[in-house]
Amino acid sequence: MRNLIEINDLSVKEIAELISVAEDIIADPQKYAHVCAGKKLATLFFEPSTRTRLSFEAAMYELGGNVLSVAGANSSSAAKGESVADTAKVISCYADIIAMRHPKEGAPLVASMNASIPVINAGDGGHNHPTQTLADLLTIWRKKGRLDNLTVGFCGDLKFGRTVHSLITALSRYTGIKVVLISPDELKLPSYIKKDVLKANNIPYEQSTDLVEMIPQLDILYMTRVQRERFFNEEDYLRLKHSYILTPDKLKNAKSDMCILHPLPRVNEISVAVDDDERACYFDQVLNGKYMRMALILKLLEVSL
Numbered sequence: 001m002r003n004l005i006e007i008n009d010l011s012v013k014e015i016a017e018l019i020s021v022a023e024d025i026i027a028d029p030q031k032y033a034h035v036c037a038g039k040k041l042a043t044l045f046f047e048p049s050t051r052t053r054l055s056f057e058a059a060m061y062e063l064g065g066n067v068l069s070v071a072g073a074n075s076s077s078a079a080k081g082e083s084v085a086d087t088a089k090v091i092s093c094y095a096d097i098i099a100m101r102h103p104k105e106g107a108p109l110v111a112s113m114n115a116s117i118p119v120i121n122a123g124d125g126g127h128n129h130p131t132q133t134l135a136d137l138l139t140i141w142r143k144k145g146r147l148d149n150l151t152v153g154f155c156g157d158l159k160f161g162r163t164v165h166s167l168i169t170a171l172s173r174y175t176g177i178k179v180v181l182i183s184p185d186e187l188k189l190p191s192y193i194k195k196d197v198l199k200a201n202n203i204p205y206e207q208s209t210d211l212v213e214m215i216p217q218l219d220i221l222y223m224t225r226v227q228r229e230r231f232f233n234e235e236d237y238l239r240l241k242h243s244y245i246l247t248p249d250k251l252k253n254a255k256s257d258m259c260i261l262h263p264l265p266r267v268n269e270i271s272v273a274v275d276d277d278e279r280a281c282y283f284d285q286v287l288n289g290k291y292m293r294m295a296l297i298l299k300l301l302e303v304s305l
């Protein structure tokens with residue numbers, strides 16, 4: 001039985017296979033419309049979500065399966081003190097696969113160690129978000145036609161941004177990747193990721209506080225929200241929340257085919273005026289997330305056509 005707790009639980013070859021299945025679903029959705037008939041996905045979300053929970057649920061419905069949902073920490077027996085381990089054992093009696101989001105880092109891993117069905121990490125604290133990475137990779141693949149030989153800029157909250165941590169980990173396994181880290185000093189990428197991922201894989205990287213200076217070299221610009229919910233005090237958040245706001249003016253010296261990504265939700269870090277720029281790909285990411293989650297559900301449930 002397979003789980004997806006961190007992106008490296010999938011090999012590069014398996015990611016390529018998921019992209020291929022997602023492309024096939026996009027080309028012929030009807031072929032997949034009933035392949036999960038009789039199967040149930042449980043979405044256990046102990047933190048707010050719009051995209052991840054609903055795209056998982058849409059994915060399962062579009063595969064012909066059904067969904068059981070916990071949407072909010074206060075709507076399950078977790079509010080009465082039930083452990084993640086017990087919750088995982090209980091849900092294993094009702095469903096065939098779990099997608100779990102939790103504010104505590106490592107909670108989906110604990111769930112996977114206690115469940116008798118596959119568990120997917122749908123975001124754990126400021127740690128990882130591997131299925132967002134699958135959405136990001138399909139978007140890059142569809143826009144650029146490759147996942148290698150790219151200069152990728154990450155801008156904003158690189159400390160708490162779990163999507164950043166997972167995407168950097170994924171990209172570090174491809175050749176010709178260069179990473180540009182743009183953040184305030186207080187929100188730099190954690191040193192364990194620089195050491196264990198970037199340096200360990202010989203990925204060249206540079207750090208800057210200046211988005212405009214860095215933008216001309218980028219093939220991909222990955223903007224992120226300052227993660228208010230992870231701050232220990234509101235004053236720090238208020239001081240940092242306007243650090244980077246991407247506007248059409250700041251794109252003047254960017255490559256004409258640069259791809260602008262954002263996992264969403266955005267607050268103010270991308271001006272709505274950028275939405276009309278043909279380089280804006282963040283709403284494509286939303287749709288691609290559903291297709292990659294469909295492909296992932298098929299893989300973990302070992303469903304073949």
Ligand code: CP
Nearest residue numbers: 049050051052263264
């Ligand atoms: N990208 C993402 O995880 O969005 P949600 O928090 O809405 O699920």
